[in-house]
Amino acid sequence: MPTFLGQNQYGKAENRVVKITRDGATHHIKDLNVSVSLSGDMDEVHYSGSNANVLPTDTTKNTVYAFAKEHGIESAEQFGIHLARHFVTSQEPIHRARIRIEEYAWERIETSGAGTKETGSDEQPKHSFVRQGQETRLTQITYDGESWEVVSGLKDLVVMNSTDSEFWGYVKDKYTTLPEAYDRILATQVSARWRFNWTDDGREMPDWEESYEQTRKHLLQAFAETHSLSLQQTLFQMGSRIIDHRGEIDEVRFSLPNKHHFLVDLGPFGLKNDTADGAVYLAADRPYGLIEGTVLRDGCEARIPVDLSNL
Numbered sequence: 001m002p003t004f005l006g007q008n009q010y011g012k013a014e015n016r017v018v019k020i021t022r023d024g025a026t027h028h029i030k031d032l033n034v035s036v037s038l039s040g041d042m043d044e045v046h047y048s049g050s051n052a053n054v055l056p057t058d059t060t061k062n063t064v065y066a067f068a069k070e071h072g073i074e075s076a077e078q079f080g081i082h083l084a085r086h087f088v089t090s091q092e093p094i095h096r097a098r099i100r101i102e103e104y105a106w107e108r109i110e111t112s113g114a115g116t117k118e119t120g121s122d123e124q125p126k127h128s129f130v131r132q133g134q135e136t137r138l139t140q141i142t143y144d145g146e147s148w149e150v151v152s153g154l155k156d157l158v159v160m161n162s163t164d165s166e167f168w169g170y171v172k173d174k175y176t177t178l179p180e181a182y183d184r185i186l187a188t189q190v191s192a193r194w195r196f197n198w199t200d201d202g203r204e205m206p207d208w209e210e211s212y213e214q215t216r217k218h219l220l221q222a223f224a225e226t227h228s229l230s231l232q233q234t235l236f237q238m239g240s241r242i243i244d245h246r247g248e249i250d251e252v253r254f255s256l257p258n259k260h261h262f263l264v265d266l267g268p269f270g271l272k273n274d275t276a277d278g279a280v281y282l283a284a285d286r287p288y289g290l291i292e293g294t295v296l297r298d299g300c301e302a303r304i305p306v307d308l309s310n311l
């Protein structure tokens, strides 16, 4: 044979697994990106195409989700060890498993205490999270020698509510397959711009640092405290909360990708997976719903461009 096979490995990369554990009203998130890579007696599949030694990559994906449900995710390390041991000890041709895991950290959103829980209790909702260490603060200043326009904002602020989100009662036509949801995850990567009404007419400038901190806080609190019937409704609540609390801002525009989380069907493995507790979700990256809109102070006109990537 003039050629021979060198190093090779295979598996399913980037299995996005999200597990929500409920401890009463307090939810805990484990959000991992798990990549499986296996190697061993795989010469034949390359030389002759015989799949006799091949555990499908699809099976490795299912194993990740089933293990998350059945055994939980104590830590990324423990989860990875468990998976690696499983592949090597359960499949004779597999001699080596490499499990790479990225873990995304989430911080609880501090709310104002005005949660929308129907319970009437003043207990803080504990199911709203902001992803750590991602966002970028932005500003754009325009001056034509006479007037100023200051538009500030942020992008890549990733937030999640692990409950208090529903989506139902929508139009259904012959192509509609989406089941109505009465308890779903709502997650988005916020891109927002807000326009200041300041201009250099002798008025004092806003305290830009304080304004940013407070605007971000109101945005997050509105996200956390809205019992959402759609991402569109949440968008309007976030914008209104900012305009109501920040007199220096007249207009807010949002671009909100709906980061869908689908309950994984673990029925084929005899595992019940519903939202009640310990639910395991597939975090899909595309396609995604894209919800965009502007919220304005009464009497003010829209000046922020519709397409935020132009800003």
Ligand SMILES: O=c1[nH]c(=O)c2[nH]c(=O)[nH]c2[nH]1
Pocket (backbone or CB within 6 Å): 167, 178, 229, 230, 231, 232, 258, 289
């Ligand atoms: O909050 C949502 N708004 C929509 O317009 C929509 N469409 C969809 O399929 N899911 C959702 N969710």
